[in-house]
Amino acid sequence: MGHLCISIGWVEDDSPSSSISELNRIPVPTLEVDEPSLGHTLDALEQQTITVGQQMMRHLLCLHWDLLDQQQVDEYCAQFGPDVVELDGYASQKIACYCPG
Numbered sequence: 580m581g582h583l584c585i586s587i588g589w590v591e592d593d594s595p596s597s598s599i600s601e602l603n604r605i606p607v608p609t610l611e612v613d614e615p616s617l618g619h620t621l622d623a624l625e626q627q628t629i630t631v632g633q634q635m636m637r638h639l640l641c642l643h644w645d646l647l648d649q650q651q652v653d654e655y656c657a658q659f660g661p662d663v664v665e666l667d668g669y670a671s672q673k674i675a676c677y678c679p680g
Contacts, residue, residue: 583607585635603638607631
């Protein structure tokens with residue numbers, strides 16, 4: 580059975596023929612309709628939309644941060660000759676955020 584998902588991808592340009600490289604896929608949970616009232620169902624849908632939206636924005640933020648980090652590394656390495664900059668083997672910049680539950 581199919582389900583909804585949000586796909587985050589990378590495109591090189593905005594032309595219709597440009598291919599998309601999928602970077603991440605966020606599943607959208609199926610909404611269980613147990614409530615007898617339409618109002619309760621709409622409230623549940625609204626809460627799910629907020630939750631999935633925040634999750635999507637966290638993924639986008641992390642991906643964008645990685646791109647900026649790589650640009651900084653590339654710019655720094657370009658200032659020197661080949662094989663002059665030595666990478667330390669540690670992960671690049673880290674993001675810490677508070678996400679109230």
